[in-house]
Amino acid sequence: MSSQIDAVILAGGMARRMGGDDKGLVELNGEAMIKHTIDRIKPQVKEILINANRNQTRYAEFGFKVISDEHTGFLGPLAGMITAMGQTDADYLLVVPCDCPLLPTDLVPRMLAAIKAEDAEIAVASDGEYEQPVVLLLKPSLRDSMKAFLEAGERKVDFWYAKHHFVVESFSDQPNAFVNVNTPEQKQRLAMEITK
Numbered sequence: 001m002s003s004q005i006d007a008v009i010l011a012g013g014m015a016r017r018m019g020g021d022d023k024g025l026v027e028l029n030g031e032a033m034i035k036h037t038i039d040r041i042k043p044q045v046k047e048i049l050i051n052a053n054r055n056q057t058r059y060a061e062f063g064f065k066v067i068s069d070e071h072t073g074f075l076g077p078l079a080g081m082i083t084a085m086g087q088t089d090a091d092y093l094l095v096v097p098c099d100c101p102l103l104p105t106d107l108v109p110r111m112l113a114a115i116k117a118e119d120a121e122i123a124v125a126s127d128g129e130y131e132q133p134v135v136l137l138l139k140p141s142l143r144d145s146m147k148a149f150l151e152a153g154e155r156k157v158d159f160w161y162a163k164h165h166f167v168v169e170s171f172s173d174q175p176n177a178f179v180n181v182n183t184p185e186q187k188q189r190l191a192m193e194i195t196k
């Protein structure tokens with residue numbers, strides 16, 4: 001039987017570098033940033049959860065369930081993952097950020113194959129050089145481990161997965177796949193690239 005995969009799109013941060021504008025909702029080439037991410041991910045998973053801590057009504061307009069961090073206080077991406085892991089019955093949860101509009105269209109099959117080949121618990125994407133700590137495929141049963149880690153005051157996703165059996169899947173064949181839009185300047189630059 002094939003594995004069921006759900007996804008959470010993380011849009012729960014404060015987006016300080018974007019000047020406080022909600023990063024998932026800023027417009028990139030006529031569409032909300034998160035819509036680009038949704039379009040990349042939707043064909044690859046069963047259900048999508050959108051993790052947001054403000055503008056929840058606006059996020060709901062994309063047609064997916066919106067979930068807010070169960071640990072309040074903007075504790076970082078782990079808080080969004082923990083919440084999503086508690087709300088899925090899938091075999092694996094794909095975690096992606098809302099601000100990577102060019103994610104690979106073959107992200108899930110490659111991450112899943114990497115996990116299965118090594119009987120690992122987690123796959124982490126890499127651009128060939130750097131690991132992408134918020135682009136993960138993981139087993140929802142890891143929730144208790146992640147929750148304990150967060151509640152011990154830890155915040156770094158890569159420190160958490162280092163405690164588990166993880167594999168790195170490289171997407172060096174797709175140099176722009178993890179282009180990350182954190183500032184208005186980066187958004188401008190990407191908009192010009194896309195329309196070229």
Ligand SMILES: Nc1nc2c(ncn2[C@@H]2O[C@H](COP(=O)(O)OP(=O)(O)OP(=O)(O)O)[C@@H](O)[C@H]2O)c(=O)[nH]1
Nearest residue numbers: 010011012013014015016017074075076077080097
């Ligand atoms: N649920 C949740 N997600 C978060 C939180 N902080 C960051 N994220 C998400 O984690 C991903 C990576 O974080 P950043 O790129 O630093 O985003 P950010 O923290 O909103 O932006 P900055 O304030 O500029 O650092 C983004 O998809 C964020 O939405 C948080 O407190 N809760």
Ligand SMILES: [Mg+2]
Nearest residue numbers: 013014015016
């Ligand atoms: Mg941040």
